[in-house]
Amino acid sequence: MSISPNPVYDLQQIFQWPFMQHAFEAGTIVAIVAGIVGYFVVLRKSSFAAHALSHIGFAGAAGAVLFNINPVFGLLAFTSGGGFGIAVLGPRASSRDVEIGTVLAFMLGLGVLFISLYTGYATEAYSILFGEILGISSSDVLMTLIVGLIILTAIAVVYRPLLFASLDEDVAEAKGMPILLLGIIFMLLVAVATSIAVQVVGVLLIFSLMVTPAAIAQRLTKRPQYAVAVSVAIALMATWLGLFVAFYEPYPVSFFITSIVFILYLLVRFMARIHVLP
Amino acid sequence: MITTRTEAVTAKIDAIPAITADNLSAGYPDKTVWRNANFKINRGEFVAVIGPNGAGKTTLFRLLLGLQQPLSGSIKIFNSRPRRGNSQIGYVPQRHTIDDDVKVECIELVQLAVSANRWGLTLFSNKEHKIALKTLQAVGTLELAHRSLGDLSGGELQRIFLAEALVSNPEVLLLDEPLSNLDIRRGRDLVQLIDSVVRKRNVTAFLVAHDINPLLPFLDNVIYIANGKVATGKPKEVLTSECLSALYEIPIEVLHDSKGNIAIIGSGADTDKEMDLLGSNRCTPCGDEEEERKK
Numbered sequence: 001m002s003i004s005p006n007p008v009y010d011l012q013q014i015f016q017w018p019f020m021q022h023a024f025e026a027g028t029i030v031a032i033v034a035g036i037v038g039y040f041v042v043l044r045k046s047s048f049a050a051h052a053l054s055h056i057g058f059a060g061a062a063g064a065v066l067f068n069i070n071p072v073f074g075l076l077a078f079t080s081g082g083g084f085g086i087a088v089l090g091p092r093a094s095s096r097d098v099e100i101g102t103v104l105a106f107m108l109g110l111g112v113l114f115i116s117l118y119t120g121y122a123t124e125a126y127s128i129l130f131g132e133i134l135g136i137s138s139s140d141v142l143m144t145l146i147v148g149l150i151i152l153t154a155i156a157v158v159y160r161p162l163l164f165a166s167l168d169e170d171v172a173e174a175k176g177m178p179i180l181l182l183g184i185i186f187m188l189l190v191a192v193a194t195s196i197a198v199q200v201v202g203v204l205l206i207f208s209l210m211v212t213p214a215a216i217a218q219r220l221t222k223r224p225q226y227a228v229a230v231s232v233a234i235a236l237m238a239t240w241l242g243l244f245v246a247f248y249e250p251y252p253v254s255f256f257i258t259s260i261v262f263i264l265y266l267l268v269r270f271m272a273r274i275h276v277l278p
Numbered sequence: 279m280i281t282t283r284t285e286a287v288t289a290k291i292d293a294i295p296a297i298t299a300d301n302l303s304a305g306y307p308d309k310t311v312w313r314n315a316n317f318k319i320n321r322g323e324f325v326a327v328i329g330p331n332g333a334g335k336t337t338l339f340r341l342l343l344g345l346q347q348p349l350s351g352s353i354k355i356f357n358s359r360p361r362r363g364n365s366q367i368g369y370v371p372q373r374h375t376i377d378d379d380v381k382v383e384c385i386e387l388v389q390l391a392v393s394a395n396r397w398g399l400t401l402f403s404n405k406e407h408k409i410a411l412k413t414l415q416a417v418g419t420l421e422l423a424h425r426s427l428g429d430l431s432g433g434e435l436q437r438i439f440l441a442e443a444l445v446s447n448p449e450v451l452l453l454d455e456p457l458s459n460l461d462i463r464r465g466r467d468l469v470q471l472i473d474s475v476v477r478k479r480n481v482t483a484f485l486v487a488h489d490i491n492p493l494l495p496f497l498d499n500v501i502y503i504a505n506g507k508v509a510t511g512k513p514k515e516v517l518t519s520e521c522l523s524a525l526y527e528i529p530i531e532v533l534h535d536s537k538g539n540i541a542i543i544g545s546g547a548d549t550d551k552e553m554d555l556l557g558s559n560r561c562t563p564c565g566d567e568e569e570e571r572k573k
Contacts (some may be wrong), residue, residue: 011492058535083417095542156398157397157399159398159399160390160393160398160399162396164390164391167376167380167387167390168442170369170371171391171442173366174343174345174362174363174369174371175391175394175395176344176363176364176396222381222382222386222424222425222426227381229383252450267374
C-alpha cells in the first residue's frame with residue numbers, strides 16, 4: 001500500500017483497521033494531555049523531572065509485565081510514587097537534579113532486572129522503551145480517555161495558582177499559596193500524563209510530546225493560554241501525521257513523531273535567529 | 279499633653295503605627311540572628327533596611343510576611359500579628375532576574391498577582407486586565423505590558439515586580455534588594471519611582487539595600503541591622519559614628535562629602551587609639567566596648 005494523492009481516500013483506508021482507529025484515538029488524547037502538561041513542564045523547568053519519571057515508570061511497567069499485569073498500571077503506580085517523592089523531597093526546583101538522578105539510575109537498574117527475569121524479553125522492553133501505539137487495545141483507549149479526562153479536570157482547577165507559582169514561587173509563597181501542594185499536584189499530573197504517553201512514544205521518547213511542542217509554543221506566543229493551545233496543536237499534528245505516515249512506511253510511529261517535532265523546533269529556532277520571530 | 283478625649287481618640291487612629299517591634303528577636307531555634315529590636319514605623323514612611331550580608335535583613339521581611347515566627351518579643355502590622363497571605367503586604371523578593379527563556383508577557387504576571395489564589399478555570403476578566411494596565415501605567419511601564427519577562431533589563435524587571443506587588447493595593451511594601459543589579463542611574467530612577475508611590479498612595483515601604491546613598495534624600499527612617507543588633511531612627515540619628523560604632527562594637531567613622539553622601543568606614547587596626555577618640559557612645563544598644571578594648 002502507498003500514499004495516494006487523495007488524503008480522504010487514504011484516511012478511509014487507514015480507518016478500516018481497528019488498530020489504526022485505536023492508535024488515532026489514544027494518540028489524540030495523549031497529544032492533548034501532553035501538550036498542556038508539557039507547557040507547565042517547560043515553564044517550571046522540570047523537563048529533567050519529567051524525563052526521570054518516565055524512567056521510573058520503566059521499572060513499573062517492566063515489573064507489571066513480569067507479574068502479568070497491564071503495564072499501564074505499573075507505570076501509573078511507579079510514576080505517581082516517584083512524582084510525589086520528587087515533589088516532597090526537593091520542594092525547590094533548583095535543588096532537585098542530584099536527588100532525581102540518583103533515583104532515576106536505580107529505577108532503570110530495577111527495570112533491567114525485571115525485564116531480564118521476564119522470558120519475553122526483547123519485544124516487551126522494546127515497546128515500553130520506544131512505544132507501541134499500533135498495538136493498543138480498545139480497553140487501553142478507554143483507560144487513556146478516563147485518565148486523560150481526570151488530568152484535564154485537575155489542570156482546570158489548579159491552572160491559575162499553578163501558573164502564578166510557576167512564574168513567581170517566592171511571591172506565591174508570601175501570598176499564602178500552598179506551594180508544596182501545588183508542586184505535588186503538578187508532579188502527579190506529569191506522572192499520570194507520562195504513564196499514558198508512554199503507550200505512544202515510549203519511555204525514552206517522552207520528550208517529543210511532553211517538552212518539545214511546549215518549547216516550540218513558548219517561542220511562538222507569549223500568552224500562556226495561547227501557548228497551551230499551540231502546544232496541543234503541535235503535539236496533535238505530530239501524532240496524527242506520524243501515524244498517517246507510519247501506516248504506509250515500515251518504520252516506527254515514534255520515529256516519525258519525534259522527527260516532526262524536532263524539525264519544527266529547528267525551524268522555530270532558525271526563524272528566531274534570522275529575526276522572523278522575536 | 280492636655281487633650282480632650284475625642285482629640286485623643288482621633289489622634290490615636292491616625293497614629294496607629296504601620297509596624298511596631300517590641301524586644302523582637304529573630305533567627306532559628308539554634309541560632310539567633312539579631313535580638314532586642316524596638317522600633318515603630320508610621321504609615322506612609324519610606325524606610326531603608328541596611329546592613330552587611332547575612333545580618334538578617336531578609337529575616338525581618340520573613341517575620342513581616344508571617345513566614346517565620348519571632349524567637350521572642352513581638353512584631354505587629356497595624357496592631358495585628360503578621361500572617362501568611364496578608365493582602366496588606368506587597369512583596370518583591372530578593373532575586374537576580376527571571377530566566378531569559380521565560381517567554382511570558384509581563385501583563386500576565388501582574389494580572390495573575392490580582393487573583394492568583396482563585397482556583398478553577400476562569401480566564402482573565404476585563405476588570406483584572408484593567409487593574410493590571412493601570413498599575414503598569416502607575417509605575418511607568420505600560421509599554422512593557424506585552425514584552426516577555428525574560429527579555430527585560432534589570433531595571434525594567436524591577437518595575438514590573440513593583441507593579442506585581444502594587445496591583446493588589448497593599449498598605450505595606452517590602453522590597454528586598456531591588457537595587458542590587460542596577461547601575462547608579464537606573465537605581466536612582468527606581469528609588470524616585472518608589473518614593474513617588476510611597477507619597478501618592480501613602481504606603482509604608484521597606485527597602486533592603488547595601489548602599490544607603492541613593493536612598494538618603496528620600497528616607498524617613500533607617501533600620502540598621504549588624505552584629506546581631508538592630509538600630510533604628512532617622513538617618514541623621516542612626517548614620518553617625520557613635521551609633522554605628524556601638525552597633526558594630528568596633529570604631530566606625532561616618533564621613534560626609536559635599537553632596538551629602540556618606541561613607542561608612544570601619545577600622546579595627548588601631549582599636550585602642552580610635553576608641554579613645556570616639557569617646558563615649560550616646561546611642562548604645564548594648565555595651566561590650568570593654569571587651570573590645572582589651573583585645
